[in-house]
Amino acid sequence: MATRETPFVMPGNSSCAGCGAVLIARLVTEAIGPNQIMVIPACCMGAVATSFPKATFNVPVLRTAFASTASFLTGLEASAKAKGQDVTLVGFAGDGATVDIGLAALSGAIERGHSFVYVCYDNEGYMNTGFQRSGSTPRGAQTSTTPGGVLSRYKTEVRKDIAKIVAAHGIPYLATASPAYPADLRRKVERAVAVKGPAFLHIMSPCPLGWGFPSAQSVQLARTAVESGLWKLYELDHGVLRLSLAPKKRKAVREFFAPQSRFAHLTNDVYEGLQAEVDGEWATIEKEGFSLRCETARA
Amino acid sequence: MTSGRNMTATSAVAYAARLAQVDVVAAYPITPQTRIIEAISKFVADGEMKAQFVQVESEHSALAATIAASSNGVRAFTATSSQGLLYMHEMMHWAASARVPIVMANVNRAVAPPWNIYGDHQDAISQRDTGWLQLFAETNQHALDMTLQAFRVAEDPRVQLPVMVNLDGFTLSHTYEQVVVPEADVVGRFLPPRPPVDWLDVGHPRTINGVVSPEHYIQFRALQKDAARRALAVIAEVGDEFAKQFGRDSGGLLSLEQVEDAEVIFVVLGSAASTIRSMVRAWRALGRRVGVVSVRSYRPFPDVELAEAVAGARAVVVWDRAYSFGCGGPLAAEVRSALYGRNVAPVVLGAVGGFGGAPIGPAELEKALEWADAAMLGRPVPLETWFGVKAYRDGRVPDGN
Numbered sequence: 005m006a007t008r009e010t011p012f013v014m015p016g017n018s019s020c021a022g023c024g025a026v027l028i029a030r031l032v033t034e035a036i037g038p039n040q041i042m043v044i045p046a047c048c049m050g051a052v053a054t055s056f057p058k059a060t061f062n063v064p065v066l067r068t069a070f071a072s073t074a075s076f077l078t079g080l081e082a083s084a085k086a087k088g089q090d091v092t093l094v095g096f097a098g099d100g101a102t103v104d105i106g107l108a109a110l111s112g113a114i115e116r117g118h119s120f121v122y123v124c125y126d127n128e129g130y131m132n133t134g135f136q137r138s139g140s141t142p143r144g145a146q147t148s149t150t151p152g153g154v155l156s157r158y159k160t161e162v163r164k165d166i167a168k169i170v171a172a173h174g175i176p177y178l179a180t181a182s183p184a185y186p187a188d189l190r191r192k193v194e195r196a197v198a199v200k201g202p203a204f205l206h207i208m209s210p211c212p213l214g215w216g217f218p219s220a221q222s223v224q225l226a227r228t229a230v231e232s233g234l235w236k237l238y239e240l241d242h243g244v245l246r247l248s249l250a251p252k253k254r255k256a257v258r259e260f261f262a263p264q265s266r267f268a269h270l271t272n273d274v275y276e277g278l279q280a281e282v283d284g285e286w287a288t289i290e291k292e293g294f295s296l297r298c299e300t301a302r303a
Numbered sequence: 304m305t306s307g308r309n310m311t312a313t314s315a316v317a318y319a320a321r322l323a324q325v326d327v328v329a330a331y332p333i334t335p336q337t338r339i340i341e342a343i344s345k346f347v348a349d350g351e352m353k354a355q356f357v358q359v360e361s362e363h364s365a366l367a368a369t370i371a372a373s374s375n376g377v378r379a380f381t382a383t384s385s386q387g388l389l390y391m392h393e394m395m396h397w398a399a400s401a402r403v404p405i406v407m408a409n410v411n412r413a414v415a416p417p418w419n420i421y422g423d424h425q426d427a428i429s430q431r432d433t434g435w436l437q438l439f440a441e442t443n444q445h446a447l448d449m450t451l452q453a454f455r456v457a458e459d460p461r462v463q464l465p466v467m468v469n470l471d472g473f474t475l476s477h478t479y480e481q482v483v484v485p486e487a488d489v490v491g492r493f494l495p496p497r498p499p500v501d502w503l504d505v506g507h508p509r510t511i512n513g514v515v516s517p518e519h520y521i522q523f524r525a526l527q528k529d530a531a532r533r534a535l536a537v538i539a540e541v542g543d544e545f546a547k548q549f550g551r552d553s554g555g556l557l558s559l560e561q562v563e564d565a566e567v568i569f570v571v572l573g574s575a576a577s578t579i580r581s582m583v584r585a586w587r588a589l590g591r592r593v594g595v596v597s598v599r600s601y602r603p604f605p606d607v608e609l610a611e612a613v614a615g616a617r618a619v620v621v622w623d624r625a626y627s628f629g630c631g632g633p634l635a636a637e638v639r640s641a642l643y644g645r646n647v648a649p650v651v652l653g654a655v656g657g658f659g660g661a662p663i664g665p666a667e668l669e670k671a672l673e674w675a676d677a678a679m680l681g682r683p684v685p686l687e688t689w690f691g692v693k694a695y696r697d698g699r700v701p702d703g704n
């Protein structure tokens with residue numbers, strides 16, 4: 005069991021230096037405490053979780069197939085009910101496992117109202133298999149399957165907004181979070197645990213390897229995403245939508261994109277377009293208040 | 304004899320799940336399985352069964368949820384057919400390799416395209432190498448009895464593997480027969496609660512189903528192989544115990560009828576065995592020495608027992624209701640392989656048919672016996688025949704016919 009001496013996420017695991025996901029895993033597991041069972045599908049954190057016979061997490065982890073995080077949570081919840089067991093069930097899955105291959109399972113599990121905390125750490129691509137595009141890869145990003153060439157322009161499609169998709173289910177609790185705001189993240193995890201029924205956390209997860217930036221800058225980059233107004237921190241608690249933070253003076257979006265090699269090809273006019281998009285979004289928020297409707301397509 | 308109740312095999316399976324006191328049922332509807340989960344959901348709604356019943360959004364999730372529940376130590380059950388079973392394929396391997404003792408009823412149905420909801424075994428056979436144990440019911444009573452036995456086998460510490468109980472779509476699933484439903488307390492003695500499992504103990508955290516090196520991976524597979532082989536003895540033992548306790552022979556590895564002195568022996572899976580049994584009796588009345596082997600445990604495959612049972616015959620007709628395209632009937636290949644290396648062995652004829660609900664009736668069986676007779680006389684005969692196929696539209700005749 006995890007204690008001060010033996011942390012929830014053991015050191016010496018196989019994540020890359022500066023991995024946002026493993027930092028999120030630490031913040032989430034610590035906020036929940038020892039009485040939890042984690043379900044992890046195929047994804048970077050799945051690979052990081054074990055190298056038999058060593059284990060990374062100091063809580064029970066049930067690894068599952070790529071598409072099955074939410075169906076495992078379903079089965080665990082049913083078995084916990086049958087046994088009269090009181091334990092927090094946590095899904096910890098990448099964006100691919102969540103917005104793409106596991107979306108039907110997630111949708112079904114939320115619709116059925118099982119009690120669980122589903123964490124999607126979003127590193128905006130299939131990192132475990134070498135950074136291919138996912139439905140959550142932002143427009144304009146270079147990935148190993150949107151390489152850009154004479155005939156193609158990197159990822160040309162707008163990313164899915166998984167939080168909105170989840171919100172459309174009428175889920176009791178939904179929040180976005182960032183590892184650069186650990187107190188906010190922790191509070192949201194605690195709220196997600198306390199809520200009866202399904203709770204969903206969408207957490208931005210900088211990936212130095214896939215995004216192409218120095219590993220020491222993960223937290224800084226996550227902070228810049230929020231400060232530039234690109235990554236919005238909010239929560240939807242039983243129908244009440246609240247912006248957790250509105251950056252007073254927004255940084256230029258360029259500060260988020262420029263350090264990353266996956267955006268190295270972006271030109272000045274693209275930056276200007278992106279800045280105008282984000283400025284437009286925030287102008288609407290300031291005028292009409294924050295709503296899940298007002299977000300428009302973003303790069 | 305105890306008198307039974309008139310019911311379909313799907314109802315019989317639902318009663319078995321109830322008698323087994325399963326804790327979790329996660330499933331998704333498909334013809335001809337549907338009646339099983341409808342009946343279970345009604346038992347639960349009426350408070351006659353304490354299970355958590357979850358109708359999930361796909362079969363992939365149905366099996367995944369069942370696996371997760373079983374990993375947390377409870378008794379878990381699911382049921383499917385055909386496309387649903389195929390949709391589970393990834394989790395089929397997962398269940399067996401994760402060593403979860405779940406039981407699934409598979410109501411055998413043809414696979415698409417073209418669409419066809421009637422019975423054959425292509426669905427089950429396509430999952431042959433996933434590591435599941437597979438039993439085949441001949442009657443509605445077997446469907447109930449085998450489901451109870453399946454839990455005993457699956458949960459046996461020597462086995463710890465999932466078990467699929469196959470029952471033929473429509474022939475059993477939608478046909479009424481007398482079925483004896485045993486008393487709950489008697490079943491309770493035969494099938495006690497599942498022994499506790501601590502895989503997900505929060506006081507002693509472990510990571511289950513993680514990443515292993517090549518060196519360790521093969522160790523896991525070897526353990527699985529040993530367990531599947533050990534299941535042969537366990538299935539036989541559980542079948543004997545069931546017979547003693549309930550007075551019915553509805554399990555075990557093989558059911559042999561009139562094989563001792565038989566010249567020709569039919570080998571078959573599932574409900575077609577009942578038809579062949581009645582033909583055997585008719586042929587015997589005419590002085591023909593014919594017998595039948597009903598293979599009740601397809602996986603593990605009782606190769607030694609089967610070879611022993613048929614070795615004395617002159618011809619063996621193996622009836623496959625599934626096919627390995629570009630190769631042949633899977634059961635026929637396995638019977639041939641079981642006989643390999645014997646000095647004297649019968650000729651093994653691969654009869655293929657009964658696909659998508661096509662009959663394996665007296666006409667087909669008479670034709671098969673003539674074929675076996677010709678083989679015994681040493682005439683040149685094909686080693687495989689497809690039954691029930693006509694000439695194609697352009698007049699060509701299917702190969703081997």
Ligand SMILES: Cc1ncc(C[n+]2csc(CCOP(=O)(O)OP(=O)(O)O)c2C)c(N)n1
Nearest residue numbers: 046047048070098099100101129130131132
């Ligand atoms: C059914 C299936 N298809 C493909 C894969 C290969 N695969 C493993 S992890 C992965 C990408 C995971 O992406 P994501 O969920 O975003 O997690 P990340 O690795 O980025 O942390 C893929 C494609 C698989 N394991 N299973």
Ligand code: SF4
Nearest residue numbers: 020023048131211213
């Ligand atoms: S590839 Fe990215 S997400 Fe995966 S372990 Fe490395 S830094 Fe973390």
Ligand SMILES: [Mg+2]
Nearest residue numbers: 098099127129
């Ligand atoms: Mg990812």
